[in-house]
Each structure stands twice: as C-alpha cells, then as structure tokens.
Amino acid sequence: MDGPDIILAIVVATALAFDFTNGFHDTANVVATTISTRALPPRVAVTLAAILNFVGAFLSLAVATTIANDIVDQALVTTTIIFAGLVGAIVWNLVTWYFGLPSSSSHALIGGVVGAMLVANGVEAIDFDGLAGKVLVPALIAPVLAFAVAGTGILVCYRVVGRLAPGPVSRGYRLGQVLSGGMLALAHGTNDAQKTMGIITLALIANGNLSADAAVPTWVIVSAATAIALGTYLGGWRIIKTMGSRIIKMDPAQGFAAQGSGAAVILAATHFGYPLSTTHTISGAVMGAGAAKRLSAVRWGVAGNIVVAWVLTLPCAALVGGLVYGVTHIFGDGATGPVLVAAAGVVFTIYVFVRRLQQGAAITTTAEGTSS
Amino acid sequence: MLALATKVVDFGQLAQVIYVSLIAGVGVSLAFSIVIRGAVRAGEHRRTRPVAAAAHGLMAVAGLLIVLAAVVFGVSTMLSK
Numbered sequence: 191m192d193g194p195d196i197i198l199a200i201v202v203a204t205a206l207a208f209d210f211t212n213g214f215h216d217t218a219n220v221v222a223t224t225i226s227t228r229a230l231p232p233r234v235a236v237t238l239a240a241i242l243n244f245v246g247a248f249l250s251l252a253v254a255t256t257i258a259n260d261i262v263d264q265a266l267v268t269t270t271i272i273f274a275g276l277v278g279a280i281v282w283n284l285v286t287w288y289f290g291l292p293s294s295s296s297h298a299l300i301g302g303v304v305g306a307m308l309v310a311n312g313v314e315a316i317d318f319d320g321l322a323g324k325v326l327v328p329a330l331i332a333p334v335l336a337f338a339v340a341g342t343g344i345l346v347c348y349r350v351v352g353r354l355a356p357g358p359v360s361r362g363y364r365l366g367q368v369l370s371g372g373m374l375a376l377a378h379g380t381n382d383a384q385k386t387m388g389i390i391t392l393a394l395i396a397n398g399n400l401s402a403d404a405a406v407p408t409w410v411i412v413s414a415a416t417a418i419a420l421g422t423y424l425g426g427w428r429i430i431k432t433m434g435s436r437i438i439k440m441d442p443a444q445g446f447a448a449q450g451s452g453a454a455v456i457l458a459a460t461h462f463g464y465p466l467s468t469t470h471t472i473s474g475a476v477m478g479a480g481a482a483k484r485l486s487a488v489r490w491g492v493a494g495n496i497v498v499a500w501v502l503t504l505p506c507a508a509l510v511g512g513l514v515y516g517v518t519h520i521f522g523d524g525a526t527g528p529v530l531v532a533a534a535g536v537v538f539t540i541y542v543f544v545r546r547l548q549q550g551a552a553i554t555t556t557a558e559g560t561s562s
Numbered sequence: 563m564l565a566l567a568t569k570v571v572d573f574g575q576l577a578q579v580i581y582v583s584l585i586a587g588v589g590v591s592l593a594f595s596i597v598i599r600g601a602v603r604a605g606e607h608r609r610t611r612p613v614a615a616a617a618h619g620l621m622a623v624a625g626l627l628i629v630l631a632a633v634v635f636g637v638s639t640m641l642s643k
Contacts, residue, residue: 249640323571343591350595354602362598454587458579
C-alpha cells in the first residue's frame, strides 16, 4: 500500500466514523418523539430506527451525487482535502455536542470540505452556485417548512378528532407513530447516509479509483448504511438512560404530526438531491406541532440555539477544515500528515466523549416546556 | 440580484419540495385522523346504530388505504430516481 492509498484508507475510515457519529448523534431526533409518547418501548423504537436507517440508505443516490458533483471542483479535490474536511466536520460536531448546541452534521461536513478546499486551492475551487442553490437556500427553507407543515398537520388532526374520547384517540395516534416514526427513520437514513457515500465517492474519484461520472459503488452504499445504522442503534442506548429526565412530553397526535411532517420534508428534498440538515428539519417539525397547540409550549431558547448553530456551523466547520488542511500540509503531500492528524483526532475524540459522558449527555431536540 | 438568485436557485424544484411536503405531511395527518375518527365512531355505534357504524368503518378503511398509498407512493418515487 503506497502513500495515496494509505490516505484513501484513512479517509474512508474517517468518513465511516463520521457516519457512525451522525447516526449516534441523531438517534434522539428520530426516536425521542416515539418514546416520549410511549408509542413504542425504547428498545423496540431504537432497533426499528436502526433497521430503517439501514434500509433508507439504499433508497436514493441523489444527495450523494450532489455532494460529489455540485459543491466543489472535482478536478482539484485531493484525498488530503477530503480528509481535512472530514476532520473539520467531526471536530465541530464534537464541540457542539459537548456544549449541547443542536448543530447539523450535514452542514459541518459540507463546511469542512469547503474550508479545506478554500485553503488548498482558493475561491475558484468552490462551486458557489451549487453551494447556495443546493445547500444554503434549502437549509434555510427546510426547518421553516417543517414547522409550517407540522403546525398545519396538528391543527387538522385536532379538528378531525377534537370531540372524541381522548383514550382511543391517543391509542390511535400511538399506533400511527409506528408508521410515522418508521418513515422518519427511513428519511433520516436516506438523506444522511448519502452524504458519507458522496464524500467517499469524491475521495475515490480524487484518488483515481473511479472516473468523474462513475456511480456510487455498492460497497460504499453498504458500508455507509451499516455505519449509520450501528451509530443509531448504539446512540439509542445512551438516550434511553437519560430519557426519564430530559425528553420533553408531547401528546401522541403531536408526535404523529411532527414525525410525519419531518419525514415528508426530508423525503421530498432528498428526491431532488438537497442535502438537508435532518436535525434542523425534525426540530422545526417538533416545534411546529408544539406551537400550533400553545405558543408558549415551545422552548424558544432551543429555537434560538438552532438559529445560532445554523449560522455558525458552515463557517466554523470551514475554519477547522481549513486549519486541519494547513496542519496536514506542513508534513507534505504524503501519508504522514493525515496519519498524525488522525491519531490526534482519535485522542481528542476520546477526551471529549469521556468529559461529556462524565457530565451527562445533552438532548436538544425538544418542544414542549414540561420535562417529565 | 433577482436574476442571479434565479440562476443559482432552482425555484421550480424548491416549489415542488414545498407543495409536495405540504400535501404529504398535512394529507397523511388528515387521512390518519379520519382513520381514528372512523374507528372510534364505528366502535361507539356498533350496537345501537349498525348502519352508521358500518359507514364510519368504511371511512376508517378508506383513510387507512390513503395513508398506506401515500407511504408506498413516497417510497416508490424515491426508488425510481
């Protein structure tokens, strides 16, 4: 194995680690509503979410194509740039996870790659049209749209079932949440796993293993699907432990409307290849379902945090990605830089995890004001 | 400025995302609520008003078929791309 292949192997491993952390990080978004309304027992909800995340990764490749073709100039990409971008995304994800900011893994990934590309090749290497049209504008619209759809959806639900006995209605919506939660997990798997597929494909093109117009290889799809599903499954157990005190209560109708709306927005956007932030979209839907019932039910501080995270993620991940590229480049174009940075990254990750877990993990996707 | 925005952003596609999300999200909420309403009312009228119970039961089945059709349509559309 020569230098470029070692870097490629590190990039693939880092991308899959990123995918794993994406699933780990986002499990709360996907299953919290289902568990908090007691639609499914935690163990079943998490297992189902992991399986459907895996299945969802096989549904479409439109987002992977956007990541591989529409953000940066493929001809100028190197595996070291992608590596730096991935490290930038992981570092930013860890920092925001540590401080409980609901940041987007997707924006972090795109920001990291753009930052590394900027430092390596300058502004002409960035496809600003693609970045604005495929990433920034959809990212702005998605949470607002999810908020509006979920808000309208829950009003329709209450209008139709308003005068019925609450017991059977709640049981009905809990049953519906099995379906809406499943669709949400499917949507999450298809949009988020594809980002990793796109990055690995881009690395394979940069390393000369694939032609520029090649399709995403099957092994890439399977490995990305497996990584996100494993992350979802293992992340779920952390959430179950903290569920009793930190997840916010919604009624089953709100849970159903929020999950269904989030899934609808993510699936519709995925169809056109928009790499959305699933975190922000689901948060928007949860808040919409909460706000339609009672404006004060929404923790607007969380909404503010989402806006702050939305604004900060792309530039900050880009900054870290650029910095990592600069550090890696000090050691030349060989494998030494990525190997040293990867080793430092592993140490940093373990340090942050240990510190955070000692303090108790934060769950940030919430809407209703009363903790159980 | 508007010309630049039109060049960069595919507003047609975004509009499709918006109206498809609205129709799917709100439509499924409506259809599933009809399922619940139909099922609950059918249960209430089962012994006293069998015709009304049957009508509500049919309404519930129709709502359920719409929900299932929406899910199948959504997944098959994703698979077709």
